[in-house]
Amino acid sequence: xxxxxxxxxxxxxxxxxxxxxxxxxxxxxxxxxxxxxxxxxxxxxxxxxxxxxxxxxxxxxxxxxxxxxxxxxxxxxxxxxxxxxxxxxxxxxxxxxxxxxxxxxxxxxxxxx
Amino acid sequence: xxxxxxxxxxxxxxxxxxxxxxxxxxxxxxxxxxxxxxxxxxxxxxxxxxxxxxxxxxxxxxxxxxxxxxxxxxxxxxxxxxxxxxxxxxxxxxxxxxxxxxxxxxxxxxxxxx
Numbered sequence: 001x002x003x004x005x006x007x008x009x010x011x012x013x014x015x016x017x018x019x020x021x022x023x024x025x026x027x028x029x030x031x032x033x034x035x036x037x038x039x040x041x042x043x044x045x046x047x048x049x050x051x052x053x054x055x056x057x058x059x060x061x062x063x064x065x066x067x068x069x070x071x072x073x074x075x076x077x078x079x080x081x082x083x084x085x086x087x088x089x090x091x092x093x094x095x096x097x098x099x100x101x102x103x104x105x106x107x108x109x110x111x112x113x
Numbered sequence: 114x115x116x117x118x119x120x121x122x123x124x125x126x127x128x129x130x131x132x133x134x135x136x137x138x139x140x141x142x143x144x145x146x147x148x149x150x151x152x153x154x155x156x157x158x159x160x161x162x163x164x165x166x167x168x169x170x171x172x173x174x175x176x177x178x179x180x181x182x183x184x185x186x187x188x189x190x191x192x193x194x195x196x197x198x199x200x201x202x203x204x205x206x207x208x209x210x211x212x213x214x215x216x217x218x219x220x221x222x223x224x225x226x227x
Binding site for chain 2: 034043044046049051090094100101102103104105106
């Protein structure tokens with residue numbers, strides 16, 4: 001069994017300040033973990049993924065995430081927010097049956113000018 | 114990588130009718146999936162579309178309501194049957210592709226039931 005909890009439904013930051021989107025997971029297996037972004041009326045875009053290699057994962061658009069097994073966390077960060085980062089972000093876990101992914105409820109990121 | 118297209122991109126349907134959504138992939142893939150994203154909510158897996166056999170449905174989803182076809186390794190359809198307003202959602206096709214079996218998502222079909 002697997003599950004994922006995104007700890008914040010909404011996060012608001014000012015442009016140029018750091019972004020932190022929190023995600024905790026539960027899995028009976030060694031999980032693969034992903035972050036996706038969904039802009040309004042657009043499709044899902046993969047930001048980054050963890051698949052048991054390096055625990056610090058770098059993704060697109062300056063985002064990165066750190067896999068912490070002891071804390072069962074996979075938080076997404078970015079040093080400096082840009083207006084174009086405003087979107088919905090989903091943390092996703094999948095197990096050995098790749099593709100049967102479990103999505104978190106999503107975090108809406110708002111970036112203020 | 115995999116490029117996925119879906120038809121229609123959006124539709125408005127009357128309750129009690131059915132809509133079939135098509136998913137086409139630009140390469141042969143073993144694993145295809147259908148997800149639903151209800152308004153303001155996250156994605157939920159409906160079923161795994163198996164080539165040459167019946168789809169495997171997740172808890173809460175049944176074949177009579179969401180029949181799925183998978184005639185070959187590049188194509189699948191999802192039918193939303195006897196629709197009600199609660200079926201208003203975005204329906205997404207997803208595949209595993211590439212040497213690393215990465216997951217790709219289609220653009221989605223936005224369905225509104227009136």
